[in-house]
Amino acid sequence: MSTEPDLRFKLLELKDPTHPLLIRLRAKAPGTYFHSFIVAELAASAAIPFKGKADPLLAQVGGLYHDIGKMSKPEAYAENQEDSEYPFQPEVILTHVKKGIDIAKAYDLPDAIQRFMATHHGTQTPPQNKKTQSQSYPLSFRPQTIEETLVMLADSSEAAVRSSQHSDRDGIKNIVRSVIDAKIHDDQLRDSVLISNDLDIVEEHFLEVFIALYHRRHETERKE
Numbered sequence: 210m211s212t213e214p215d216l217r218f219k220l221l222e223l224k225d226p227t228h229p230l231l232i233r234l235r236a237k238a239p240g241t242y243f244h245s246f247i248v249a250e251l252a253a254s255a256a257i258p259f260k261g262k263a264d265p266l267l268a269q270v271g272g273l274y275h276d277i278g279k280m281s282k283p284e285a286y287a288e289n290q291e292d293s294e295y296p297f298q299p300e301v302i303l304t305h306v307k308k309g310i311d312i313a314k315a316y317d318l319p320d321a322i323q324r325f326m327a328t329h330h331g332t333q334t335p336p337q338n339k340k341t342q343s344q345s346y347p348l349s350f351r352p353q354t355i356e357e358t359l360v361m362l363a364d365s366s367e368a369a370v371r372s373s374q375h376s377d378r379d380g381i382k383n384i385v386r387s388v389i390d391a392k393i394h395d396d397q398l399r400d401s402v403l404i405s406n407d408l409d410i411v412e413e414h415f416l417e418v419f420i421a422l423y424h425r426r427h428e429t430e431r432k433e
């Protein structure tokens with residue numbers, strides 16, 4: 210799928226690290242910013258093989274902005290916390306999709322980008338908690354396009370790989386596979402144009418990004 214020239218221009222503007230929203234995200238929620246940065250890289254690299262059907266730039270910018278709603282209360286999210294005993298606030302976590310859409314509207318972000326905020330959790334519920342067990346994120350719906358699906362899968366994969374102890378190929382591969390299987394099992398890919406053969410390609414490309422990210426240099430490789 211090729212993107213309209215106007216949207217393409219807007220996407221390049223949004224990718225600029227000096228965009229006011231990215232500056233705010235980095236300052237207020239650095240953990241979310243770097244999580245989003247990796248999600249953007251995963252989604253963009255997995256979009257490349259779908260040449261003509263998906264736009265890697267759209268996937269990348271969607272990844273960068275998908276969690277901007279977390280800026281309003283960054284301390285409620287694990288990636289911004291150094292303290293593992295921080296208070297769990299499911300009622301706050303539930304609001305970040307809607308807050309993201311509100312911020313996106315205030316900054317006049319294109320609809321195509323607002324959809325990444327609305328689709329990255331699909332109809333799933335936040336992490337297990339009695340109060341929210343049956344409640345999905347308000348305004349959320351399942352991903353439909355390739356780019357939206359990639360951001361959903363990249364989002365959960367990044368969180369799962371980062372919170373695991375694995376940095377080896379087999380360990381990471383198993384985690385990514387189990388994330389994708391869980392999305393299928395939870396019926397989150399029902400509206401997506403991606404088919405199961407496509408998911409093998411996605412898995413391979415995510416894996417290469419994670420390996421590059423977590424690869425450890427050997428002492429003897431150090432140049433300085």
Ligand SMILES: [Fe+2]
Pocket residue numbers: 275276305329330
């Ligand atoms: Fe999110």
Ligand SMILES: [Fe+2]
Pocket residue numbers: 244248275276364
């Ligand atoms: Fe996220």
